Amino acid sequence: MTPTNPRPTMDDVARIAGVSKKTISRFINNSPDVSARMRARVEAAIAQLGFVPNAQARALALRRSFLVALVHNGSDRGIRDAVETGMVRAMEGGELALVLCPLRHEEAAGLRAFLDRHSPAGVVLLPPLAERDDLAEVCRAAGTRCIRLGQEQSEAAPAHDERAAMAELVRWLLDNGHRRIGLIAGPEESRAARQRTLGYQDALSARGLDRGPWLVAPGDNSFASGMEAACLLLELSPRPTAIVACNDEMAAGALAAAAGMRIAVPDQLSVAGFDDTPLAAMTVPPLASVHVPWDRMGYAAVMHLSSEMQPLSVEETGFDASPVLRASVAPIGEVALAQAAAMPR
Amino acid sequence: MTPTNPRPTMDDVARIAGVSKKTISRFINNSPDVSARMRARVEAAIAQLGFVPNAQARALALRRSFLVALVHNGSDRGIRDAVETGMVRAMEGGELALVLCPLRHEEAAGLRAFLDRHSPAGVVLLPPLAERDDLAEVCRAAGTRCIRLGQEQSEAAPAHDERAAMAELVRWLLDNGHRRIGLIAGPEESRAARQRTLGYQDALSARGLDRGPWLVAPGDNSFASGMEAACLLLELSPRPTAIVACNDEMAAGALAAAAGMRIAVPDQLSVAGFDDTPLAAMTVPPLASVHVPWDRMGYAAVMHLSSEMQPLSVEETGFDASPVLRASVAPIGEVALAQAAAMPR
């Protein structure tokens, strides 16, 4: 009972099964030309020994590892968790494993070094890094397949129409009587954030509300920035009756700001977020949000990387995002109407 | 400019430098016996070619990969994020990478297969899996070093004194006038949760409050269970003036329950959590919690695994956990006192 119990190799399996290594190899890679009898014998031998193919050896021979790298910059924990979940689900029972590649300083050189060192079978770029062309270029140069999550829908990018989804959310608010709707925007560099802002403007324009200044306050996707931005918006007069944020964390910040100013949600103010992360269900009141199927997008990304087909199919690139209404939003009430009127200045 | 640019190998470097492969190998592993002149020549050749050692090949020869596996069961996202952060910080610039090993069904066979397949250099078991002796045994049998996070402090486990920390938190509540303090417990199987419950009882006993029934409601670390448990506690009469939960998510659930019952926090009820995850700063009001340095524990775990020293040093095993007071707790006020008195039944 030594602690170093040498693990069985293909040779052992071959010996037990009374066949050659190559047959075992064929079995492992489910080659079509293995007779049923052989298959059974090999299967039995593998089960008997508890044989598990060594990923390192396979990787060396195949010149590609069994790792899929999730590249992120540490922001947006909610999105990352969802994507991770989906990726892991896609890898369940398979031979792939999920390896994290944090790019704190967001430098391409870091990704390059990571690829050189670990040569993952594929790379998934999380927003906002998914927007970085230089990172995609590094992958291309290294010959590593790369999926940019949440980018414009293309053959290499599962994506959703965030612009339309945001418009739909804002439209709901308009349909329910809200007229002054504030937006807490995301980082300007972020395409995703810009799309969401555009969706907000789309909805207002469609109602002919595009003359006045947009009630847009800048944020950086953090709770603190959401709180700050909400404070700015809530000091306006007349005060907005609704605030939509470009992600859930900032929306949570808006809830905190409202509480600090003794503004009741949703009675005096509706608040909504984006992404529908777990946080949205844990606030008081629960946060309306736009559900983005990040987990399914992660799942699709891995399925694509593990298969050999080149272009992503439509089912793998088209994803629906749609508003989830929760208690943080409500039709505009008399209280809020009165409030708005009482602030004529 | 083909996308498949074959990367230089040790052979190439050896040829350029005019030495043997073995010397390159020695250089890479900073073997002591390489002359300064050799070192310089090799270094130059490596730089010239942009050579990066192939991790798969090294792994095959060394019989261990350059991965550190973080084994978890999907629960307690907050803790996992913190540990991940610390681990990644410890691996920064090094050759190790973090690979996720989710054990959804918590079966030892799953871990065994993962170890056989990917042969990680080390394994970090996250609570509550860290408590599973069978998982540790699987690692031992596979000859893989394993660190059990948050277990009893030992030479293989960075840990903190959660019992004392919880007692300290409850003591603060007692010192501030609270007498009826409810506890939302964690899963009974979890040693950590039991320790925290014990800490709660310690503090009450020390004040001679150990005669009455403990105000303990069961939870499973989820937001929903925290909400349920809080509802139970808040229906008691006299009502508790404070509720402490065994993690932040349940505490957030308690905040939601209080809001649903129109009980003001902290005026009529103090609420506190445990672990001090990011969530604690994003609730309304911000959640008092016991800070546990999960990130530093993850850091220590990786530092230990990457070094060769056998036992963990004291600095790596002793961690302080201590209460962080935020607006969700307050000295018991007249309102709450009156409230409690008005419910004599």
Add this chain to the structure above:
DNA sequence: TTGTATGCGTTATCAT
């Protein structure tokens, strides 16, 4: 359909 020889890029053994 199955077996044999060889290579993948690195490290370990043993020699010099």
Add this chain to the structure above:
DNA sequence: ATGATAACGCATACAA
């Protein structure tokens, strides 16, 4: 201090 050669475990020719 440095080098030749054999592993490491599996996959790919190519042959049978």
